[in-house]
Amino acid sequence: MQxxxxxxxxxIGVFLALAVFTALTVFVRLGLEIRSFTIxxxxxxxxxTLVILYFMHVKWSGVLTKMAVVLAVxxxxxxxxLTLTDYGSRSWQPKIPGWEKHQVVQ
Amino acid sequence: MSDAHVGTLEHTHxxxxxxxxxxxxxxxxxxxxxxxxxxxxxxxxxxxxxxxxYAVYRTWYPDAFEIASRTTNIPLGAMNTLVLIVSSLTMxxxxxxxQLGKRKRLAWMIAxxxxxxxxFLGVKAAEYSEKWHHQHVPGLNWNWTEGEGGREVQILFCLxxxxxxxxxxxxxxxxxxxxWLLITALKxxxxxxxxxxxxxxxxxxHFVDIVWIFLFPLLYLI
Numbered sequence: 001m002q003x004x005x006x007x008x009x010x011x012i013g014v015f016l017a018l019a020v021f022t023a024l025t026v027f028v029r030l031g032l033e034i035r036s037f038t039i040x041x042x043x044x045x046x047x048x049t050l051v052i053l054y055f056m057h058v059k060w061s062g063v064l065t066k067m068a069v070v071l072a073v074x075x076x077x078x079x080x081x082l083t084l085t086d087y088g089s090r091s092w093q094p095k096i097p098g099w100e101k102h103q104v105v106q
Numbered sequence: 107m108s109d110a111h112v113g114t115l116e117h118t119h120x121x122x123x124x125x126x127x128x129x130x131x132x133x134x135x136x137x138x139x140x141x142x143x144x145x146x147x148x149x150x151x152x153x154x155x156x157x158x159x160y161a162v163y164r165t166w167y168p169d170a171f172e173i174a175s176r177t178t179n180i181p182l183g184a185m186n187t188l189v190l191i192v193s194s195l196t197m198x199x200x201x202x203x204x205q206l207g208k209r210k211r212l213a214w215m216i217a218x219x220x221x222x223x224x225x226f227l228g229v230k231a232a233e234y235s236e237k238w239h240h241q242h243v244p245g246l247n248w249n250w251t252e253g254e255g256g257r258e259v260q261i262l263f264c265l266x267x268x269x270x271x272x273x274x275x276x277x278x279x280x281x282x283x284x285x286w287l288l289i290t291a292l293k294x295x296x297x298x299x300x301x302x303x304x305x306x307x308x309x310x311x312h313f314v315d316i317v318w319i320f321l322f323p324l325l326y327l328i
Contacts, residue, residue, distance in 0.1 A: 008202065055312045056308075056309055076150055
């Protein structure tokens with residue numbers, strides 16, 4: 001079998017990057033006292049991408065494995081986005097006069 | 107045998123590990139890998155349901171969630187994140203050791219991965235006991251004295267225990283897999299020609315690490 005074998009220093013490098021990103025996200029919260037969904041999740045996405053590409057060898061995997069990874073992200077996106085189109089929009093009230101008479105009271 | 111990365115191994119040596127339904131070792135390896143990835147896809151959707159619940163309740167009660175996430179212990183959470191990253195490194199190096207045919211190093215890496223997995227679970231147990239002490243456990247020991255909105259705050263704690271609990275269960279399963287992997291590795295079952303179980307267990311371990319990479323910011327930082 002022919003497989004790509006990555007050198008140890010690559011694994012150490014990826015580990016150091018993951019550690020630095022972890023320190024960064026904690027520093028943003030505790031040091032700069034910023035509670036930001038965007039910053040925290042962006043850093044998490046970068047970290048997850050590093051793990052998937054290098055630790056899980058997807059960078060060197062065949063096209064089927066890559067498709068499985070992309071599918072996972074796509075299906076998770078459908079699940080989260082379509083759910084939020086409902087729950088996220090429920091507070092948007094229609095601006096048509098007199099709509100209150102027709103709303104279902106729970 | 108240790109120069110698998112240079113060229114294709116002896117065909118005859120490969121064949122002895124190949125199950126009858128596969129044409130050759132390469133096909134067996136790729137099928138096993140793809141099967142694991144499809145399982146991980148279902149795992150993404152499994153955890154996705156809980157992430158979806160989190161997203162819904164967070165958009166509904168942003169204030170309550172902010173109050174609740176202030177009670178989580180960030181230093182302990184950050185430490186556990188680091189512990190899991192180290193365990194992912196040792197796991198990845200374990201797979202590499204198997205690829206290179208370094209059997210002793212493989213056993214050590216599996217043992218270290220197990221060790222760091224257990225450290226993670228220990229820290230998690232300490233955090234749970236802290237929550238119990240503060241009466242922040244919905245259903246079993248709940249008493250919210252830190253102001254208004256206890257009902258909504260309770261929802262985040264329900265999600266906290268559901269998500270971290272499910273993650274911890276996956277860690278327990280992972281440690282179990284590592285135990286089996288260690289025993290079989292010590293028996294010398296893995297070589298550069300056959301290390302599919304090491305690689306596939308590694309994929310599972312890294313996946314559980316990725317779940318925590320997202321749980322840490324969602325439950326501790328924001």
